[in-house]
Amino acid sequence: MTLISAPAGYGKTTLVCEWLAGCERPAAWLSLEQGDTELTRFLTYMISALQTLSENIGEGARSVLRSPQPAPTVSILTALLNELSTIPFPFILVLDDYHAASSREVDEAICFLLDHLPTQMHLVLTTRENPAISLPRLRARDQLTELRAADMRFTLPEAEVLFNHVMELNLSMDHITELQSRTEGWAAGLRLAAISIQEDHDAGRLLQSFTGNHHFVLDYLAEEVLQRQPSAVQDFLLRTSILDRMCGSLCDDMVPHPEISGNEMLIGLDRKNLFVVPLDRERRWYRYHHLFADILRRRLLESMDDSDIYELHQRASIWYEGHGFEIEAFHHAVEARDITRSSRLLQGGGMPLHLRGAAGMALDWLDSLPSKELDVRPELWVYYGSALLIAGKPTGVEQKLRAAEAALEGMEQDAGVKELIGWIAATRATLASLMLADDHQGAESNLQVAEAAMQVSGLEDKTDELVGLITPPWNAGKNETDGIVEVIAQSRRALAYLRPDNLPARTASAWMLGVACQRRGDYAEACDAYNEVIANCRMLDHQLMGVTAIIGIAQIREAEGRHDLAAERYREALRLADGLPHPAINEAQTGLERMRRVIESGMKGNRIEPLSQREIEVLQLIAQGLSNREIAEKLFLALDTVKGHNRRIFEKLHVQRRTEAIARARELNLI
Template sequence: MICSLQTLKADIGEGVLTVLQNPPYPPIESIFTALLNELAALPTPFLLIFDDYHAAKSKPVEDAVRFLLDHLPVQMHLVMTTREDPGIPLARMRAQDQLTELRAADLKFTLSESEDFLNRIRGLNLSKDQIISLESRTEGWAAGMHLAAISIQGAQDADGRIPSLAGHHPFVLDYLVEEVLQRQPDAVQTFLLRTSILDRLCGSLCDAVVLDPAICGKTTLLDLERNNLFIVPLDNERRWFRYHHLFVELLRKRLRESFNDSHIEELHRRASEWYEHNGFEIEAFSHAVECQDIDRSARLLEGNGMPLHLRGAAGISLSWLESLPAKELDARPALWVMYGSVLLLAGRLTGVEQKLRAAEIALAGAEQDINVRNLIGLIAATRATLASLVLTGHSEGAERTLQTFEVDMLSTVQSDKTDELVGRIAPVNHGWRGGNHDVETVIVQSRRAQAYLRPDNIPVRTAAAWMLGVALQRLGAYADAREAYHEVITNSLSMRHELMAVMALIGLGQIEEAEERISSAAECYQEALRLGDDLPHPALHEAKLGLERVHHNGIKSSSLIEPLSQREMEVLELIAKGLSNKEIGEKLFLALDTVKGYNRRIYEKLQVHRRTEAIARAAALNLLPNTPKSH
């Protein structure tokens, strides 16, 4: 350190060096005090840089650096580069604004920096897509980008080289093994290898997989992060982490080299058990597949009545089912049924019936207990869905009908996943094509499903009732259709699933319209709008159209109990334009509470309860500008 400082002034620290060459040494505080007095006399600011400070793991060094920091001259700044947090009072220095930190997130290359480095500095002339791929694979890691450039330099096929940049690539492998892995204690290396089977990590999960009481998973993960060992936090609480993509690929390669298959399968089994115990069924299934435990995988896939492929695991479910020999599927007929359902969800309709028939063959002669009967009901429900898809007449419509059916079955257990699909599907009450034979198939199979499904299998029973109602409505069997729709509404409300109830109410409204019970039709449409007020679903548009239709035909009186005032008309017009209460207040220079008061009076005069109903009612009464006059 003194030799470095002498580049500023040749005689700095001469006396201190003389003392250090003649032990015993005086206290470190005395040495630093003498040195700091000399540094304080320097006229210009300067930096002292401690590079690779993580290599100086020593309490005397830490004590010396703490003393130095507490007495730094104003013109002196200390810079540290280190792989891990140093043993200095970082929290205190942050609070006193005496610390500037550049961590991994600050140092990683951005996309534009990656492009500048690879093309301008390294002269690789890569395309935008190639740069994006490299940046993604290296996660902006500067050394990884440099290794990638070395690998690609002079190569004729950059596209072929980029995917090969993984943890087993020789450049990456050599760097990570030498710089990272081999520098860790044996216990940490073992921890890294065994936990590399996990896509994300938390303390108790690592404990369950590693099974080493001498290593605490939570503490080890925090130490790895503090030491910047290619680990990425996934939440602000530092509970969940993952390894850097290239690092985990290296670890998995070393795991396969270091342990036999049975040992690795045991690691996956432990992970599967932890995930299941903690409510992560999809992850539990994934690791059960990896450890080739067919019975466990089958049980997890069935999902206690709600199969995992209906909860977002369709891809991995299909891959696993396709890998199984027929004899394993025959031994577990439920897997044949799920196989058909997964194909249905994937849009591969031609193979569905074959799987359902295989399930029926496997079930032949089995005692019809409640579980076997439920499988028969699931087969029928799947066939009803398949027939309804055929009735749409084209693949896009089939996909939408299928999504409606699947989303409505799974929504009670995974409502947070439905919005994306729900926003893209439409009611199919008017969208079916095909002959009556196909409609009859839907009716027969839906009724069969209801007859065989377990009473507690409410989601599938409700979906079957909805398809039955749509088919009966199509044939004009309105009394039976009403009964089916009412069952849908009752079940849906008990499950707190408004979407299915809304769609059934629209079907009831259409039936009431067809039989010229106009007032009842209006009530159905209004109830659908009330229930579905916040749902981003095209069905609401159908309800609004139905309500406008019945109002236009003179169902309700065209006069109001009390006319709207001029100001109420202004508020109503802004409501119709989609402005929020706050925006209306700003537009009309009204307080928010005043706007809400106008809303209440408008609703009372229009005899409605919500904005959507007010707009439809006002349009029917020709109160809004640019609306057609009634004849």
Template sequence: MHRKLTLISAPAGYGKTTLVCDWLADCGRPAAWLSLEQEDNEPARFITYMIAALQTIAENIGEGVLSVLHSPQPPPIKSILTAILHELAAIPFPFILVLDDYHAASPSEVDEAVAFLLDHLPHSMHLVLTTREDPAISLPRLRVRDQITELRAADMRFTLSEAEAFFNQVMELNLSKDHVTDFQSRTEGWAAGLRLAAISMQEERDADRLLQSFTGNHHFVLDYLVEEVLQRQSEDVQVFLLQTSLLDRLCGPLCDELIPEHGASGKDMLIELDRKNLFVIPLDKERRWYRYHHLFADILRRRLLESADEGLIAELHKRASFWYEQQGFEIESFRHAVEARDIERSARLLQGNGMPLHLRGAARVALDWLESLPAQELNARPALWVFYGSALLIAGKPTSIEPKLQAAEAVLEGVEQDAGVRDLIGWIAATRATLASLSLTDSSDVSELRLEAAEAAMQDSDREDKTDELVEFIAPVRKALVRDTEGIDLIMAQSRRALAYLQPDNLSARTASAWMLGVACQRRGIYAEALEAYNEVIANCRRINHRLMAIMAMIGIAQIQEAEGRTDLAAERYREALGLAGDLPHPAIEEARLDLERLRRVLEDGRKGDLLSPREIEVLELIAKGHSNREIAGKLFLALDTVKGHNRRIFEKLQVQRRTEAIARARELNLLMGTPKPH
């Protein structure tokens, strides 16, 4: 109350008027209330009604002003306001003036009058404005002077606890917390939306059924938003709202690309919509990106479909797709290309410049599109059959994959094997290797059931990308008891085929193939090939930023080193894997922690007096094999300076000056693998 102005600015239906009424009942001050309408946009009329409102708390106020105001030649508005202010200053008690629905009567003349009032407001008077759009008065100046309290949509939204109290205490609906959460999320805390949902519940009584239909197209919501919001806008604003509604996010340049013929710039329109509180929500502090309120977006999209022909809608999606691609947003570009039904563009974008989009978070949208295409379109583009199978894998649906791979092979049969075709053949092999890995079990008789069980387990997860679940199914086991040698042979054969055919830059497929080859070779006891495969996985994961698969590869290497009796190196690898894992929850990581603790005890008991650390021994062994510092850094994935540091410490501990001396001294101390033990 120590500030001059309270501004409550929010879209229609956020409870602005209700809030002020409730506040006034308890604030302890008399209040004059003026609800403005469209006709009150003429200054003389506005001042007349304001005086009438003020007379409810001071009966004789403004009587002389009213007679002058309606004379044939009234004085300037500022003179009239000055006279009113003198009378207001004489009121002996603090009071409040509320201008409700200020947006209905705010041309420049009324804004100027209110700004003048604020500049000269008596200390005893407090002004409250409720509005659907920010008034054209100097809000920044008021903020700097600490003369304004602002409440906006974010402050007015119902929280979960408030929504629960409204539904179950006020409306007595006895909804479960889950249902309340869903309605609060669907309405984004919009008071009118919650109210409309509660009214609908009184008729429907089936919360689950109502939730399915409660969108911007629900008849209560639709009627409210159309009548209270959309129809009140100018034709230009309506066109902008409708044609940009197909965007999930909006920014000025994107809107300009979408509607180049629109008079105002996209940036200016978004700023204006935000000022008018037209259900646009800023997504960043700089107000570059916005989105529409979900229910408002629903109604805009429906009306766009009803009012525009398919050609215009497809063109809008193409423009959005082009803009997103130019900005490097390939997934968004793909989504709009799909909506535009542009198969050629969608197919090109799906390939993703080296890593297909279904491997980068777009598995579901890719799969939905591929499922919608007729077989002849897929046959014309065999890569889509291959991506179809791969997308099913990422979506955790392995039982449906093999027919897609066979369809791809049928189309590719007899086609000249250029680099692109060879890459597709390699991808097919990589996908089959994964299927074989998922089917691997103690008995080949139940491998198909194992595949179905894996699919059922993966579908329990809400995550769209099931890569982590796939890794968990295929993770190396320190003591694997798999007797399905035929299955392991199939995994190795398909993985080797994949690595032979896949292009070097197809890192995602190569990494998966190397990973499965490493696991299969480890289970078969072919340790040298397994280590080579795991090291490729680690190197690739650094480039594609796949932490979990790198961790699993490190654990696999540690298990192999332990099986070979290289306890120090195994412990070091476990430590690296756990360091990279951090707090990541995973059964194999937990097992690795237990294995490391066990190895620590073994090392403490048997090798307390070791001269060199495990990593120093690893570096020394590579020195003995003739590798340069740079080659050692590459093999151990260390920085060159780190390798040089290891060299210095090795020389110091062995008390030598050069490499040849270090190797000779290490052999004397039996520090190198293959060194004969002294008799």
């Protein structure tokens, strides 16, 4: 038997027709309809279909079916099988839309046929739901070929052929990719989209409106799928349509007084191929096909009052929170318009949800709230600013922080208020760090440049981008003195106020403190801060910030002339980075190579006082032919500072002029 089982509109019938046209075997075809579940009617139609292969086949069985007292089903089927076995050539029987005729009696008859099928006969079933016949037994005997929705979905190249070669629409690959994604390769969805584009001649406009609520899709799904379901199934579909994913016990809480359990209903929907998609091999979690979910949600809005829909979201939020899914619980609390519950869930029991992958969701909600609601909950102003930063939008952060401070003014500084003060300071330390970037337009412009750079990425959480943009100590910028003082002050304030167990905020503050102190030359405080970062990152499993802290310590040891310790730290950073794509990793690699050359030079007797990192930068620019003034402008240093670096370079290399310094440096593999 060949079983082709998929939801409506996946092209099952079309596929079998094309296959039959090329397989060079005669075939009998029976298209089944609602009402063909009665066994006598089913067998009568099946015999009529088989008679297209051999005119008199099954006449004996059909005459028995017409008699006032028909014989037992087994006797009728045995007689039919005996006649089929006399057909002298291989043939195929197709039962199209078998789900329409499926009943206990019909299923039993098909099982009997399969158990005694003549060798020259092959059975093909197309169906929207799994038939109640013994598929596992057929699989075990290797007597079953199965095609499912996953096999029937249009791939991107197939969708391109449909749109541009069959329908001759000349769509761009971007448009085709978007349509293939929205339909999830559903053949009818792609065809309906193509028809719409033919009518409108505007693929871009169609993409803006092509959902389950598009009139073609809506009509198809409503007529072919939804209206054919029993009322209990329709009620289940509508109530659970608000869920992005479903499991049995969650559905139980969404549907009051269900006739069957949520788990049984989901298994039944899966068996019926009712546009549900299993999300795991155990089939515990499911979701609806996106276009089907769209039409269900529209029907829900049409059939329920807002208050009833809010209650559904409240039920979902309570279930998700009780099972440890806090982000999902927050989403449904927001949809339920429950500000108190949403605010509590956003706090995340000490680690706000915007730090756990929900920055965009948090911002959407906070953007929707009036200021008076935020003023009575100052923590929301604080999270607003912090979430903007995580989302890569630093230019709007300070306004939220000031609103938070205004709302906190006059409040007793209990543990909760102190924590918020620490959050504000940590957020301001990040802003001050971003303002240290190399830019000729001033600190405020630096925030705009940073924001533009971070918005290039499609990621919702911009933490890694923030780490990359905060000017690292090996690439110091101009006008950094005042900025560094601000970073240090805010970072220290944050660490003084934040709870010891608020590891995300404390780690970020300690890292920025370490960077600023290293740049200012306060190596002892920098190392203390970096060590806290490294310890916290082991608990948080935050790879990037921990690696950059280790590199910072390596650079400090290098500046102190402790080359063995520096090399050890560079190696540790590279080992932990494990191919992490970030400029800091390149610094670890070049730093380790630099230490190797210095150590080897010392072992060969070329004992010179090691050059600092800044001195090597100056030496490289000297080798490029830049003048002292040009070097000063390039590195944002005073001219006298550059001249001082030159003197120390000449002294350490034991040379008198620039050309000698360049030659000596190349001899020692320093440049």
